[in-house]
Amino acid sequence: MQLGTRWAAGSEPPASVPAALRPAIAEVESRGLRGHWTLTWLEGRATAELDSGWEVLQTASGDVIARPFED
Numbered sequence: 001m002q003l004g005t006r007w008a009a010g011s012e013p014p015a016s017v018p019a020a021l022r023p024a025i026a027e028v029e030s031r032g033l034r035g036h037w038t039l040t041w042l043e044g045r046a047t048a049e050l051d052s053g054w055e056v057l058q059t060a061s062g063d064v065i066a067r068p069f070e071d
Contacts, residue, residue: 004039009050013037018046024056024066 005014009029013022017039025037025048035052047057049069056066 004041004046006036006038008036009034009052013048014039017048018058020058020062020064021046021048021056024064028054028056028066 005016007014013025017025028050033050033052033054035050037048037050039046039048041047043060045058045060047055049055053069054066055069056064058064
């Protein structure tokens with residue numbers, strides 16, 4: 001796993017956040033959720049986790065999923 005970056009929900013995601021994830025991140029933020037996002041990379045795929053309990057990830061097939069975080 002490679003640690004990416006961290007940013008506040010509601011602010012512009014850093015340039016390192018893949019364009020494919022940005023619409024799903026905006027959708028999660030539109031629910032009024034606050035906190036900080038953490039971008040990580042696992043097996044070359046990006047995952048953004050919001051510390052209030054959501055994650056946005058890109059699957060191996062390229063699909064983008066936004067879902068409540070699973071412990």
